[in-house]
Every structure is written in C-alpha cells, then in structure tokens.
Amino acid sequence: MQYTDALTETPDGFEATFAVNVLAHHLFVRLLQDRFTAPARIVITVSDTHFGDFRHNMGMVPGPVWRSPDVLARTGAFPEPHTAAAGRTAYSTSKLAAVHLVHEYARRLPAGIDAVAYNPGFVPGTGLARNAGPVARFAMRRVLPVLTLTPFATGREAAGRRLADVVLGTLRAPTGSYVDRDRVDRSSEESYDERREGELWEAAERFTAAYTAGTDVVPDGGTVPDGGTVPDAGTSRLAPADRAATGRPGGQR
C-alpha cells in the first residue's frame, strides 16, 4: 500500500503505510505460527524501492530513510509529511522494514518454515496508486503498462505467476532470501543489519501484542486496561536461533 502522504493514521494510531506493509504481515505470521507445518513458506512482497538508488526505480520513489521503529510507526516520521514524497519515503522504508523482518523470521521460525521476500519489479496497472491524484492514477492504469514491453516493468500476469512460483517452491529460494522477479539475489546492503532487525522484531511484537495476546492491550505498548503487561519479545515462542551461529539469514552473506 502506498499513500500520497505520511500522515494517514489507522484507527489504532499507527502510520498507515507502516501498519499495512509491516505490522499487518507481522501480525499475520504471529497469529498463524501454531498452524505452520513444515515444509511451509511465508512470502512477503517487497519492492525495488528498498534499494533507494536510481538504478532500481528510475527515481520514481525516494529511497528509504531508516529511523527507530517507534518513530517509523507514527505519522510525522519524515520531513514535510503532508507531501507525496514523504508518503513514498514511507513506502520504500516500509519495504526495507519488510526485508529486515524476513531476515528475522528466518532466524526465529522453526526449521522447515521458510520466509522469503519477493520483489515483482515495477508492476503498472495495479491499484498501488489508488490514493494518488487522477493524473497519476490514469498514468498507472493506462500509460505505464506500455513499459511492460520493456525490461523496466513486469506485467501483472508475469508478476503473479512468479509470486506463485515462489509460494509453491517451484522457484527454489532458501529461507531469508530475496527473490528479484524470478531469481534469488541479494537485497540492498543496508537490508542486512541484525541489530536493526532485532529492534524491529521487538517493536513489532509490542505494537501487535494487543492482537496476538487476545487482550485489550493498547497497541502502542505498555498499558493494559486490566493492569497486566504487554508481553515483550522475550516471552515470544519464536526465539532467535544463535545469531553467531546463523550469521546472515539464508546464506546471503
């Protein structure tokens, strides 16, 4: 989901891009964790924009600007948050966060439960620009699809087919890996940062605790109406494997 500002808030007070592109995935994984049976694969759709350089998105989207997850989760994380540039920065940053979380899932999920990041490339013609103005929406629907005749864009059917290949395991991809269109590749250098990944996991746990614990915990942490406490990452059933032993996830380093 991409917004044209970084001010849109969810009902529970999170910046909407971060909520949909990061926290929602995390919540989904955590709610389903007891139902995974090996071999299983979780695929999270990420984006070229997480690289933040011209080569990967032709300057269409500003690169990610990392901040503490507590800042990223709220509106106003980026300068001039009412602008489309801030909304797009929130988008690329959320996709970097999603790659980080895939790395952390690779460390924490049980053997045989894989997590993979999938980048379809630029896919014009989808509803991604649904919140943009009429000109941008028209361009996304009617003009930019012509780019699928070039290497700069992926058609919707091809993107879906490749996603299916990743989900079904037709494309072999180790846990923690990044699939760029139809092959395993390295994600951005910035995306391999274990300290950040640990912090993001801990914050995502706090932010989603209300929903994973089935209590009325206030999502931004700490306060529980019945006087209880928000479970912290240390109480999670998904403990990280020995980081020193695993190194970077998926053998990507």
Ligand SMILES: NC(=O)c1ccc[n+]([C@@H]2O[C@H](COP(=O)([O-])OP(=O)(O)OC[C@H]3O[C@@H](n4cnc5c(N)ncnc54)[C@H](OP(=O)(O)O)[C@@H]3O)[C@@H](O)[C@H]2O)c1
């Ligand atoms: N299009 C691209 O160029 C491109 C490039 C790289 C990565 N991606 C990624 O690919 C994925 C699919 O995007 P898309 O291009 O196919 O865009 P899309 O047509 O807008 O699809 C977005 C999906 O997210 C759901 N969604 C949107 N807002 C939501 C919300 N507030 N809460 C819950 N669900 C919400 C939509 O559900 P409803 O239809 O039911 O609203 C829809 O299924 C996204 O993760 C996107 O970032 C897209």
